Amino acid sequence: MKQLHGYFLALSVLCSAPGMAQQMLPLDEAAEHRLGLVFMRLAETGQQSGAVLPAMVISSPFQQSGLVALFDGVVTQWKVAPGEQVSAGTLLGLVRSPAVLALQQQWLASLAQERQSTAQLTRDQQLFADGVIAEQRLQQTEREQRSATIAAQSAAAQLESAGFDSAAQTALAGNQDDLGYYRLLASTSGQVAHLAKLPGDAVDTGAELVSINSSVLWVSAELPARAAASIAVGQSLQVQGQASALTLRQKDQALDRQSQTVGILAEFAQAVDLLPGQVVDLVLPPPTQGIVIPADAVVRTGEETAVYVKTSGGVESRVLDLQPFGSDYLAIAGIDAGAEVVVRGAALLKGIQLGLGGE
Numbered sequence: 074m075k076q077l078h079g080y081f082l083a084l085s086v087l088c089s090a091p092g093m094a095q096q097m098l099p100l101d102e103a104a105e106h107r108l109g110l111v112f113m114r115l116a117e118t119g120q121q122s123g124a125v126l127p128a129m130v131i132s133s134p135f136q137q138s139g140l141v142a143l144f145d146g147v148v149t150q151w152k153v154a155p156g157e158q159v160s161a162g163t164l165l166g167l168v169r170s171p172a173v174l175a176l177q178q179q180w181l182a183s184l185a186q187e188r189q190s191t192a193q194l195t196r197d198q199q200l201f202a203d204g205v206i207a208e209q210r211l212q213q214t215e216r217e218q219r220s221a222t223i224a225a226q227s228a229a230a231q232l233e234s235a236g237f238d239s240a241a242q243t244a245l246a247g248n249q250d251d252l253g254y255y256r257l258l259a260s261t262s263g264q265v266a267h268l269a270k271l272p273g274d275a276v277d278t279g280a281e282l283v284s285i286n287s288s289v290l291w292v293s294a295e296l297p298a299r300a301a302a303s304i305a306v307g308q309s310l311q312v313q314g315q316a317s318a319l320t321l322r323q324k325d326q327a328l329d330r331q332s333q334t335v336g337i338l339a340e341f342a343q344a345v346d347l348l349p350g351q352v353v354d355l356v357l358p359p360p361t362q363g364i365v366i367p368a369d370a371v372v373r374t375g376e377e378t379a380v381y382v383k384t385s386g387g388v389e390s391r392v393l394d395l396q397p398f399g400s401d402y403l404a405i406a407g408i409d410a411g412a413e414v415v416v417r418g419a420a421l422l423k424g425i426q427l428g429l430g431g432e
Contacts, residue, residue: 365403
């Protein structure tokens with residue numbers, strides 16, 4: 074301890090000087106060890122370097138991922154399970170609903186009325202051609218047939234909203250086993266993520282029933298205004314630990330009043346092994362190319378910022394012009410990649426340089 078104290082005082086006398094101007098502290102490896110100095114090799118900015126901020130994985134915001142109940146009812150059966158890949162239009166499950174039963178009965182009645190009115194129109198057209206009925210009678214029949222067709226089309230549109238497309242309507246007209254059931258169809262292709270209800274559960278209109286993950290995922294994040302100002306739509310971003318890049322698709326043009334942040338949406342270029350709702354580390358690109366300086370390496374005196382660089386003759390104090398870079402700093406000039414800087418013990422060296430002495 075006395076040896077270290079004496080060495081500290083000798084360096085203090087040798088290196089004492091005002092400010093943080095560039096100076097050499099003559100230290101050999103033994104002295105560096107005694108002082109407990111730890112060095113880190115510097116690197117240039119790259120794809121995985123930059124400000125790191127939390128983001129959340131989401132399904133594509135341009136595809137409907139959550140399907141809700143359009144009618145009150147009871148879930149009776151699921152045709153799929155979480156993890157299954159489905160295509161748009163796949164039958165996912167059935168919900169028994171009195172409201173749907175009423176729609177089906179209305180459609181069947183309107184369909185029967187349309188068929189009856191069409192048959193009547195065919196007969197009256199023949200009777201008019203034979204001179205049996207007046208034109209006024211034929212015109213009345215034509216109006217009734219048009220009205221019946223419109224009513225049937227309206228009822229069919231309502232039934233289609235319950236999951237009965239034209240093929241299902243044709244099947245229902247011939248086989249009425251699906252009476253009273255609401256058909257839940259996938260609105261998009263993807264992977265079944267979650268079944269929100271079990272068979273036998275009652276559901277209200279608007280309740281979520283199932284969610285489907287799109288094949289290509291996105292991330293959503295809230296960025297500080299300064300960080301958001303340095304990126305633009307179309308720019309490439311990165312998530313730590315993921316090889317697939319992200320493309321910035323949307324950036325809000327207004328600050329959130331409460332958090333003073335800007336919302337962004339970015340899309341993965343390829344499928345990734347992530348789940349919607351998962352929190353990831355989003356890496357923003359550096360504002361410019363430079364050398365990443367760890368925050369632990371930076372010492373300050375007044376407005377000057379400096380680092381201690383390892384040299385063949387010891388450690389050199391080097392003043393640098395730094396700019397914030399996430400939790401670290403970025404040096405545009407004055408230091409090269411591969412240089413080693415002190416990241417533990419920098420404060421001690423500053424004390425030596427300023428001639429503060431030691432215990």
